[in-house]
Amino acid sequence: MTGEGFPLLVDLVDRGLIRILDLLFVRKDEDGSVTGLEIADLTGDGELDLSVFEGASSGLLGQDDIDEAATALEPGSSAGIVVYENRWAAPFSAALRRSGARLVASGRIPVPDLVAALDAAEA
Structure with a gap:
């Protein structure tokens, strides 16, 4: 994860277009185990880049969502x-x-x- 998309997400929040209800990061290890990831300094500048989302936890996401996401993840991702x-x-x-x-x-x-569909319409 490079964090390249996060400024776009923050912009959507800042402009009032969306509200983040839950934000969770998961990692599938090489052995297939799944762990939660902490929000971290993605750019290496010493600042918590995603502090705008701190506390975004409505309780809508559960273990079943994590398990479903894990099935779509390749090991090491x-x-x-x-x-x-x-x-x-x-x-x-x-x-x-x-x-x-x-x-x-x-x-x-x-x-x-x-x-x-758009490609097919152009053809």
Whole structure:
């Protein structure tokens, strides 16, 4: 983990677009065991780069989430698990509900599927 994406995550939080509810780091060791990782100084400047997320623990993530993430990890690799709220969505959703709309479905499109669909549309 290089920490390259964290400034982007911090920017989303700073701009009020998302709120971090849980942030957890896991590492799968070469022997297959999984351990939690501490938030650390990612740039080596002596500063805790992710202090903005200190205490981000809603309790939504549990051992089952860690175990599921571990199945996707190769030995010797690590991952971050983040639960976030799209803060931009709340006022939008509330306005729609006030006007009589209702949610009938929800979902996320995985990035690789979106890229494949866009590539196919261009072809």
